[in-house]
Amino acid sequence: MADVPIVFRPPLIEGNKSLADITRDVSRPMERRPTAMWWTAFGASLAALLLGLVAVTYQIATGIGTWGLNRTVGWGFDITNFVFWVGIGHAGTLISAVLFLFRQHWRTSVNRAAEAMTIFAVMCAAIFPLIHMGRPWLAFWVFPYPNYRGSLWVNFRSPLLWDVFAISTYFTISLVFWYVGLIPDLATLRDRATTKVRRLVCGLLSLGWNGSARTWVRYELVYLLLAGLATPLVISVHSIVSFDFATSILPGWHTTIFPPYFVAGAVFSGFGMVLTLMIIARKVMGLEEYITIRHIEAMCKIVIATGGIVGLTYATEFFIALYSGSKWEYFVFLNRAMGPFAWAYWIMVGCNVLAPQLLWFKRIRTSLAAVFAISILVNIGMWFERFVIIVTSLHRDYLPASWTHYVPTSMEIATFIGSFGLFFTCFLLFCRFVPVIAIAEVKGAVAHDRHQSETHHE
Amino acid sequence: MSQKEEPSKMSHSEPVRNPEGTETVVATFPVGPAGVGRRSFLKLAGFTLAGTAVSGCRRPVEKAIPFLVQPEATVPGRAIWYASTCGGCNAGCGVLVKNRDGRPIKLEGNPDHPLSQGGLCAIGQACILELYDSHRPADPSIGGQKVTWTELDGKLMERLEHIRQNGGAVRLLTGTITSPTSRSMIQQFLAGFADARHVTYDAVSCSAILDAHQRTHGQRVLPRFRFDRADVIVGLDADFLGTWISPVEYTAGYRALRRLESDPIRRSYHVQIEARMSLTGANADRRIVVAPDEYTRVAVSLAASLAEKVGVELPLRVTVEPAIQDVAERLWQAHGHSLIVCGVNDVDTQVWISFCNHLLGNYGRTLDVEQPSYQMAGDDRAVKALFDEILTGQVAALIVRGVNPAYDLAALGDWSKALSRVPCVVNVTETHNETSALAHYVCPEPHFLERWDDSEPAAGVAAVTQPVIQRLGRTRTLAECLSAWMGRPRSDREIVQAFWMDAIYARRQSGDEPQRFWDQTVHDGYANIHASATALSPFQTAALPAGPPAPSETVSANDLQLVLYPKVTLREGTHAHNPWLQELPDPISRIAWDNYASLAPAAAARMGVREGDVLKLTVSHTEGGEREIELPVHIQPGQHDRIVAVALGYGRMGTERFAEIGPQWLEARPSVGPTGRVGVHAAPLLRYRGDHLCYTNTITRAVKTGRRHALAAIQSYDSLTVPAGMAPHGQEKRHEIVREISLAALTDSAGRSPATRPAPPSLWPEHRYDGHRWGMVIDLDACTGCGGCVLACQIENNIPVVGKDEMARSREMHWLRIDRYFAEHEGRTDVTFQPMLCHHCENAPCETVCPVLATVHSTEGLNQQVYNRCVGTRYCANNCPYKMRRFNWFDYAHQDALENMILNPDVTVRSRGVMEKCSFCVQRIEAAKIESRGENRPIRDGEVQPACQQSCPARAIVFGDMNDPDSKISRLMRSPRYYRALEELNVRPAVGYLMVVNDENDPKGTHHG
């Protein structure tokens, strides 16, 4: 093995940390008082969240009519946001599970945050199918529970019902995955806790973890199993979300390419969001040495790859629509590019296909500002992708007599902002009270890393 | 509903609900022989109660003879039907009133009625809501002060006595009165005065027709137009299918000669010559667009070319353009069974037209002047004279009844000023209106469902109006008022019955003894009697205007003509306070809640205005000076590009109430315009010219105000052809939706058995449908787009009114809509109407996607919506290719307790957040099942009639059991015209269509197919 030539890589973790350093560095943000920057960010997010709450309360009290939907366009911002947020979530799972399976050690410093992001994103996503219902207070009817109506079950043929199962499974598994990963770190926090409360809470949550080698063995196996489960899960979830459209009879929705298209899109948007968050987090939390340029670059490369897939899908879709000879398909796609919503379509193409191409250049990949800007563009572009798919397909369907337009109301916009409020509020609290970096894993990685580097010095 | 109960005909009953509330009962498969014939049973049933008093809460205390009744008293939850006569307008259509628990809840056409033949227009049906209008005057009032009748009578009779003493002028101003009883009462009343006159006018006047016949036949008569005998029909600006005189009667007649399923195929040929796009024009085989100032010339040239054919010498020479030549040719080929109708309110033009009909030998065949129509008798000259009298202060007492001159005749001048000259103004009215606001004495009249009345809409057809509910206010009919003021107060029933006994009974055709004759009439709703002889002189050619028509006014080629017209949904505006009618989109523009200035696309381009721009129009007024009006622009293809068409009937007093209608929320906008009323009052722009009200005027100025006004149009794209470049070459038009067939092709295929299209393959094994399988066929060639079905559906199914803002947001709730498509070629605009409702697809896309099983398929092929299971994801609506699902965006509350009396107890009132849609009137299906089961017989074909089918004046809708090979629907489904919209999707709809037919002889036909 020694004689195998291995290219020299800069260490994942810089500054040649000792185990104790790692523990200290990661737990510091939790132990010191929050910075002014944190407070401002938190205040802003909370404000947005409240705005959203007000909007949703008004909407539920008054009716869905407070949204801009109509007899032809039954879904607008609501389901767009739903798909958008689910997509965001997927990168988290991808980073924590898939990269784990591929033994990508660089994931260790970002996976904790990424998983948290998944959980919060799924929370935001789950809100929309709930509040988009005409009678949200009856939402529990989508679960098959014994009742006195016959008993009446649910329609297992409906993609919306598949969503119910997919999303709830996804949320549960992500949460469990995240928590299992947290246990050893909670133990660490417990043992260095200075306050009673912290000791108590961490003590309870760490389930009496004592780092026993026997437990570590089982623990690692289960972690591996979860990773193995989460990987197909993440693919199934977005495939099922895409079924909402793919199984319908609406031109522009009824498309077999959707499942892979949606999954790729999800990973793409997810990494966009991870980049956005990481670039902020490393600055705010002072973790530059843990989340290094190398991490950023690695993620940029994934963004290029998935962005490429997305671009290819757009092209394929369009080509097939024109080539198939189905006048309905033909119309829907030309209507996207030339119709009343052309502006949305071209924003989508610009942000998702063109912008990421810049990342081919190392200078841009390594410039935080540029990467940050591009990651924001990717988020915008992917939101518009969902908007285009949903609204442009609906607003002009089969009967020209029922064609109409869609304009969101203030309520919808407020609700959308609110979902970001919820997301960032949760994320900031997470940064505050949970180790943003998997301490135990990083320690392992550091040891491993040191091996590698030292092994191949001579 | 238990089987033990005695079943009664046509009585409706509460469907049994299963745990989830689907409105179905356990499927019943009736067996056994068919029962007694319907008519005979009805007669028996009717007679059993003849003359006996029917008691019960909220039932008329007098002898009301239900159209159908069962021996014992009313059973709650069972409907009783009474025959009566519609009071919506003067056409006098026969109606059946559905009574549930003592309150009328729906009007339907009386299938046996000689005029309307079972149809009923939107306005007629909507009238029932006005019965429960809480804004109706409930008490008499003097100078706005509520009083009792005794007080009012006391004061008024004193006044009248005083006038009688010193011979002051008494004038009675009414609309056309078709009631012989009322007419005789009026005569008696006026006879008591030295100087008394009865003046009538029609809000939308056709006085010129009568005056023309005065000239040509020496009698001021309105011929009864027999469209059912005319193979070639030419309409000159006469919207006879939409708004003209008696649309339902005419539509029925029109359809009678368009029998495409018969053998041999017979289809009349209809040419419409008009300036604006009217409903009739939209249905014509050929439409010739001419400017309004050309109408007379067209009439003359028609006469000329016909005269030439007959060989009659005309006192004038005119050059006839080929189009008119062609029309004349068609007419001539069908002389004796052709018909020319003209809606132009100008005597000369009318004379020319009756000359044409005379030349064609249509008098006595397609125009009946011996047995004329009494539906319109208004006299413009008389009313103008009356107005001048009033202005000069010669009128001592003016009694206005049932009309609203202050609104309709605003063109004559300022009525508030005029009426201030009359010391005693009495208004006998059903509603508060512009005139009653100016009257000293307001005498509230009962709604026509609350009173006894009669009518003779056409000679020989006498009809009775009977009350179906106790009066909701302290109201009195005109007859009652007059009798009281003559000092011999009698009840309306006494008056009507007494009159019938001595006057009408004498003219009876059957030899019944009086009581039976009366009962029979009340039971049937009408009686055929001998027409009172009208002595007519033969056509006097001398009556023809000497010389060519002098151009009425100099109309330069580039200035705009204003065309004022009654809208199908509101006509002259009498019912403008009826929310159902306001919300019913205009069939042509598909705009609700507003009137607007219709401009041809060319004109709009010329003036540089867009849809919704507010335009200020200025016209010169009869009495000098100018009148202005500000209206939003609507761009209307197919109309003459030198006219601006504006609907009458808007800006009515009483529409202020709609300011708050519909959901009120953060971004809601009111349903009323800047004036605080719905739409703008256009009647002041009429002209009084040549002794007649003229519905066109010259626009001296048309300027953009720069303001915009959002119009509530529920159809934003008007064509079946997708925008340029958005479809593969040659596939721009979506024929899958509306199909057309040429008359020739149809005639060929008539003999042959139709090609049975194999059903597209299916991945799944299919479900079997034993017993019934309900379906519907809609004849697109028959449908005139009048919108009667839309309203019938709304009333039957408790569909809420949502207001202008919601309509503008494309959130109308109508379960049935009529799509309208324009097709442009060679400057000609073809119009197609397509009634669109839930197609009850066998492979319903909506059902598959509902997560909670809120919409599922019944064993009889109905696509059921389970309101109380629905959580409102709207996925079903997204997945519906016909977009016929309607969502309750808000709680469309029914606040008005009185108005809620109209609700149909057989249909759930939907709550907020649930999806709803057409149910094929499942409540009627179940009612029919229960009945047939009770009588131990299978359901007869045609026994189940959804509301839309029942009311359709054109009989375009057929509903029935597709499993029964002999049912009418099965026969139609074998027709070569049968097709299903979007068949290729393989959703297998239960609703099918019959193709539109093009008459090959018409050049336009070649553009179709």
Place this chain on the structure above:
Amino acid sequence: MSERYFVAVFEAEEDVKAAVRAARREGHVVHDVHTPYAVHGLDEAMGLRPSRLSWACLAFAMLGASIGLWFQHWSSTTDWPLNVGGKPFNSLPAFVPVTFELAVLLAGLGSVAALFVRARLFPGKKVILPESRVTDDLFLMVIAEQDASFDSDRAAGLCDAHHAVWCGEWIDGHVHRFERRHVVRDVSPADIDELRSESEPPISRRGSRLRKRSSVPVAGE
């Protein structure tokens, strides 16, 4: 008899691994080792059997799948069959997604539950260890003293040889640290060398930056 353990604390994963091997060769029973992170190779060193949790996972997955499939089939074909969009009551292809999701759900929850049970992890469990920094940067080896014959001195020497930070005895929760002795009695330098040479190759010790590196060439690894 009272619980007697011999405990030793190390600073590097290589040292603890070596110590464990040596101890077992000495015939000691390594009760457990506590480490701040998952030290790969330690399980072989301790001679632990591979865990069987993966079978539990598989079982739960099967369970989830079969429950899901059965319920969907039963509720749509047997309990209340409804004609939905013309689809047959048993629309098998439509049942696949939910079946899959349930399989994953139960598998995930099941295996985690199994872990907690097997590893006796539960809220409120007390952690009693002689060294609290095992969750931070120290490695703790615990050797069970079966009988009086246990030679704690020799064990201590062994640990010292592997650069233990400290070692001692842990009796009924009380820790008695040994004095650090540079020369261990009864143990000849030869023994030490022997112990050393059989211990982990020096290379692996480079991991710890606390000691200066030897330049012995790499073998094995």
